[in-house]
Amino acid sequence: MLQEGITNSAVIHQGIARGNDIKLSQLGTENIADISQHQGGKLSGYGSAERAVQNGEGNELNLSMGNFNRAGVTQDGDFNTADVRQNGFSADNVQLLQEGNDNEVLLAQSGGTADIQQIGLGENILNGLAGLGSTANQSGGASMSVVQDGFDNTLFIGQDGAHSAAVDQMGDSNTATVSQSN
Secondary structure, three states: OEEEEEOOEEEEEEOOOOOOEEEEEEEEEOOEEEEEEOOOOOOOOOOEEEEEEEEEEOOEEEEEEOOOOEEEEEEEEEOOEEEEEEOOOOOOEEEEEEEEEOOEEEEEEEEEEEEEEEEEEOOEEEOOOOOOOOOEEEEEEEEEEEEEEEEOOEEEEEEEOOOEEEEEEEEEOOEEEEEEOO
């Protein structure tokens, strides 16, 4: 773990598990990281945060990982928020890049992959659909690839089952809604 700057905060929880690996770097001011890796069920955990990097001011990362999950998160800019929850023994995989200011990702996974890039200002991926909860949701092997580049773009997404979604939003004030289920 590397922290450089003023008033950065990191809280890391690792449950009774083996194979956990956290690489955290925070450079700047008032960045917050809360990372939890835990064991679930009868198997010992293999959760692995490949990397978490926050550069800038006021970025916040909340990452909760179950077993066999992987995450790579980079936030460059100011006041970006990433809240990623990977549940259970699902082999979830997230690669997340946020560049710019005031970007937000709220993602819950239980079996899926996500490759998310938000470049600009005020981009949002949130609000699961059709009763799936209050965050972008993936389960049952769903995958998504998202690029949002511009200002104030929003994506609402909920996927259940082995579905795939690719969303590119370029420009300003775009909104996309994706809902896929069995």
